[in-house]
Amino acid sequence: MPEGHSIHRLARQFQDVFVGAPVRASSPQGRFADGAALLDGHTPVRAWAHGKHFFLDFEHALTLNVHLGMYGAWTFGGDETFAAASSIGAPRRIGETEDHSGPASAxxxxxxPTVRLRLEAEHGWADLIGATTCRVLTPEEVGEVTAKLGPDPLNDDAPDLFVSRAARTRRPIGVVLMDQSMVGGIGNIYRAEVLFRAGLDPWRPAKDVGExxxxxxxxxxxxxxxxxxxxGRIVTTAPEHRPGVPAEQAWPEHAxxxxxxxxxxxxxxxxxxxxxxxxxARKLYRCTVCQG
Known part of the structure; x- marks a missing residue:
């Protein structure tokens, strides 16, 4: 499942290349035909993310909400002016880089047959497949979704709500970090890596970790x-643990x-x-010496 950084990259991409002009929306698969009809011909005005949820606000006060889940992915393409990642989501690609191989065309x-939603703009297009959630929401419904989510570190949300909730539960800290109602956007990789960097046993009760x-x-x-x-990829190693290898070249061997x-x-x-x-029910990686 894509972690929070990928969803924020997705939002930034939509903000850069789709916001500000009308889009054509369709559902080639047919399962999202009613939702696509609500968006067709309307103009995106803001793309944003909270945790693993992507939101695209339109000028008529409706919002596209997508959660990719385990198998969802966006695929992009366009003409020579369309600078965008070729794919974000599953199946996992090696990073998320611009790809204009082949003839450039809008x-x-x-x-x-599996495309749930296609959005077309003047210079490019985006196809969505396999998402766990794809729906159109009113402003009130958007508020209901975000109210169930914990603070998102990438939105500069304060950590207070996460800290106060985590300090009251005996669930393992490794479980708490993956709970999207506690903190938004952290997945299996960030969970394992940040606990290692902190020298914390993932099985320690969260209330015993300390504020x-x-x-x-x-x-x-x-x-x-x-x-x-x-x-565009997860690199968690400090420079001293990958000497001579910059972060841009660390993935995957030194990441x-x-x-x-x-x-x-x-x-x-x-x-x-x-x-x-x-x-x-998820794989947990740890060092039994450094996190003993």
């Missing part, structure tokens, strides 16, 4: 996710500490101590 190809450490976790996630927005690194020496302690376990 005319989209024939849609695949100062909870605030530090939030701030570190904020910094790492901002770097993810900049790079992470524990995620998908079970059976390999830890970059910090040097021991063969990275394990993969199951926590709340």
């Amino acid at each position: 005319e989209p190809p024939a849609p695949r 100062e450490a909870l605030r530090a976790l939030y701030a570190d996630n904020q910094a790492l996710m901002r770097e993810g927005v900049r790079l 992470n500490y524990v995620y998908h690194r079970q059976g390999r020496p830890c970059r910090v302690c040097g021991r063969d101590a990275i394990v993969v376990e199951e926590m709340a």
Whole structure:
């Protein structure tokens, strides 16, 4: 599932290349025909994200809301003026880079049968497939969705609500960080990496972590996710643990500490101590020495 930095990159892309001019909306698959009809011919005025939810506000006070889930993805294309990532979402691509291979054209190809929503603008197009959620909301309904979400570090939300909620639960901190009602946008990779960087055992009850450490976790996630927005990929290693390798070249070999690194020496302690376990039906990666 794409983590929060990818959804914020998606919002930035829509803001840059779709906002401000009318779009043609259709549902080649047919499952979103009524929703597409509500948006067709209208003008996006703002693209934004909260956690793993993407929102596209239109001038007639309706909002497109998409949650990609495990299998959703946006695919983009356009003419030579359309500078955008080729794909954001699943299946996971190697980063999210501009791709203008082949003839540049604002005319989209024939849609695949799985395209839930197609948006077309003057210079490009976007296709959505496989999303868990794709709906059109009123302003009141948008408020109901965001009210259920925890603070989003990438929106510069204060950490107070996360800290106060986490400090009252005995659930493991590794579970709490993945709970979108506690904090928005953190997924399996950021969860594993930020806990390693903090030297915290993911199984420790959140209330035992302490307010100062909870605030530090939030701030570190904020910094790492901002770097993810900049790079288009998740890089969590500090420069001293990838000497001579800049962040732009770190992925995948030098990008992470524990995620998908079970059976390999830890970059910090040097021991063969990275394990993969199951926590709340998701894989959990940790170093049993550094996070013991």
